[in-house]
Amino acid sequence: MKNNLADDIFRTMVDKADTAVLYTESSEPNSLNAKEYLVKYANHKAQSFFSISDDTNENQSLEVIVKYDELLIMANKVLKTEEDENFNIIVKEADSILNYHVRIRLFNKGLLFALSLIKPKFITDKESKLPLGTPQSRNRELEISNLFGIRVLDSNDSIICYLKPIFNKKGDVEDFRIDYINNRMGEIAKDDSAFIEGQTILEYYPKNSENGVLEILADCYTSGENKEYTKEFIFDKECVWLTTKAVKMNDGLILFSKDVTKEKRYEAQLFIQNRLLSEAEHVANIGSFRWNLAEDQIKYSDNVYRLFGYDPNEFDNKYDRLLTFLHPNDFEKVKSSFKEARKNKSKSDLVFRVYTKFKELRYMNTIGECYQKEGNWYMVGVIRDVTKQIEAESVLQIKNSELKRTNADLEAFNRVASHDLQEPLRKIQMFVSRLDEEEEGRLNYRSQGYLSKIKYSSDRMRNLINNLLSYSKIDEVGEQPRRVDLNDVLNNVLEDLGERINDLGAKVESVSLPVVNGIQFQLEQLFANLIGNSLKYVNEGVQPNIKIIGSIVSGDKSAVEGLLPNINYVKLQFIDNGIGFEKKYQEKIFEIFQRLHGKTEFSGTGLGLSICKKIVQSHNGTITAKGEMNKGAEFIVYLPTLL
Template structure:
């Protein structure tokens, strides 16, 4: 209770004091340079001084009161230098001029202002002891007031100057006279302001004509509309950038100019860095981005637009707009990757396909990482076009496979040329020789037997050579791949084999087959060899059945090592209920001239499945065989999809 009584006692003393007491604090906490202060306390005298009433001004901004702007400037100076400021001001109340002494001093985290009324016998300044009331004292009072205004202007960080127009004989503005300029200009230009005032702007700085400053000021004076501009000036070989606001006032212009040289230097450095980054991105064929996860906005570098075939800022910065470029089959993959990255704040590294402005399909790789700033999460990363890289890798893999295959074929051909191909020729030569030795002029039954053997061997030799030629020419086709409907391929083959199928009462069932990129006559040969193989190796007493199935699989989810991970494949399955084969032959069955049965049991040369394998490989696919003796066989083909 005693504390409360003491507080009320001292509050009454302060409120009833003859001096106006005002405590203000910066509107921005902790700032020593602000555009306004909030009144935290004002006694009765202060309320009356600023508002001409007894109403409390506590909590109001100081800037809204008369002389508030000048006090704010000095308050900033007091907080910065921690030194008090004392000056005199005059105020007209009713018809009388009242003089006041103002003291501004730092107090805790704000500023304390004491305003005391000066009586006639005590009013003086440092240079005059004259009492107020006579002509000399009134003149001195005006001088003090002017000095206060000049002090306020000189303490400002901006250049403040007042210009008066200079007219020619046609009453047109030809120049502007520098009527007043504060000390800040002298600090920037490194010369006395007294030497600047009194000159015209074109006398002081002739380039004001060619840099457009004079034209802007003339337009401001004529139209009365405010103008803003930023220009570079050279003072004593030093570059200074000034940002200026011109305002028409009375019969002249008042200019407020701020030194923005440092900002311009930063801007120039940033421009150079951005230019270097842009050039580096162009050379590396990459672009960069910054994604505001909270606003779903993405800021792209210029090269990102180029990668997508657009001009700068031609598409907006929304996340959904990026998704619109994606290939439909990659949409869920990309959304899922970004969703997991946002949730776990883990590094994102993903390859996806996009359509450019020209509807070209390109492969893009995005690598991004997450970081937090000012409570917001962002993702920064790069986007690079990896189409050529993937194509090169695919071509390299294909070339390596072709090289291995060619080497293997050469070895096998050497074996064939040295043994299998020579066998029919040797028989022909042997029997022809015997025929000449034993029968001349006519043929006996024995000779006829020899002749039959010659014919049999010759036929086999012909088929062998034909198949061998077919095998060797698979990779030598000049025809370019195109869209091929596999349903048409199957129908053509079934029509060719129709009589044989009917003779065996065979049943061929197929699902609807897709469209692939390939060479039609080779694909027809592939289907004919596989279906013909199933019709050849049938079980006695069992109706032959052949099923053809189709599906789409991803290379990275298949257990087949030969498939590329970033490509989708059409999977074709040819399943029959024939005699089948043992598991140990499922790899060997595709080797050239490889036969699992004697030539007396089943006709053939051992090249049919080798040709199938070569056709599939020439289409960048792979073929596999699976069988079980007595239960049938299954041949599976993987061909790349169109997309």
């Protein structure tokens, strides 16, 4: 009776094992030719591996069923040496390449084959060096040691155990006794199998009542239905995940458990990574996709759906569905681009317009690259909402064209100012000068006065036009900056102003000035305007005194707005003892057409200091002013030193 039961258990276990088990015997006793061996037993896995059907399996010879010579050669070796053989073979099944671990040994009167699939992803040293069945005849209750199975059971990757139910007074299952457990469990739990056997599942692992295992197993026993579950166990402080299949057999349960801890860890890691990716996509406003090019199905990340205004998985993931979002004018472009990428497995990078769920027009940018995996071509890539960038670009484009127009306007103004405005003015001046020449002494006193007022006004207008022109010309890219010796600049300007300096009896003092990088004629204009101002705004009855001082300061120590740290500047001070100005005007005086004095008091166009400021700025410098009423003014210019 017991042996029959054991036979049944064993047959069930072996039949359902993940390992292909094939037992063969020779028709000729002690034949050394493996080809002559006939199939006596093949479990499900073996039947599918060797392509043998159930009804014929006991008649076929190895010669017929074995497709791989390597197996026959090794089997012959076993027959000859009577030593076990362990080796790996790589076989091609359908489209995949598979790696099997094969064990061949003599058993009873025949040859026993066991082939187990090695999953390359999870292979470890421990697993690959898994010992073959070490026969330990510890199995007391189930006397199956006479069966070849113990080797198979113990060498199986799975934990296999047989449980017998324990009933309470009401007749309900309240626990299970562990009748048999193979040594795989011992390896995982670091307990000896012999220690485990004989205990109940609650004695051995009390938490089985809380984690639902007892409930599932009781249900399996009562209903007779197969159950499968994955649970976490703690053995010796280490977390182990087991996937268990429970099958009712006779008055007990057979459990096949697999250690899936690594898979679970990968799963957990993957889960975290996916969450991170999903978060990142959300923040970056991007989505990602993976497209099996053979299948027309695109796997999207959740954020892709959100980019299109949908909830995750809300729309169909077929390629054709994607096309329905497109703006009609981009339809052909996208279609042909993807067609091209699919055909040539090339990189795809394109921008197109889509309508979201809420009929909003958005610009999307997809970048996809193709790669091959297990014989299939995939495109993986990202989708980015680039609406903001595109809009910003177009705003920039509009601004640029506006700027171009403004520049063109400015150029037209320059032309008008330099020629068209000057032309009639010159004629007025010409006629006035002729009138003056021809009617000299003949005009009455008042008319003579009118004439000189016309002359004065037209002179002012000419000045104004010339200054406006030079103001607008400062930015023109013409001359390249060169080394300019500021002493030369000062000398040229003093020479030009010599007559006025002499007339005023002004005193000009200066020290030796440094060399800067700049445009000489502009710097001359700067000096001329500043010194010219000092000669213009003089205190009556005081000898004009102008000091020009040059020194080097560093940008960060000068505490002047607009100067860069880490750069040295040439500091130029133009100090006079003229009429000065009120402190509240020290910013205002640089503004265009700003005049602090009445036109009649002092001549000027109101552009001189604006020109100075523009020249200094185009030299990457700064200009400031200090003044005190009737005491004097000081203008300070900072220009970057030569690097």
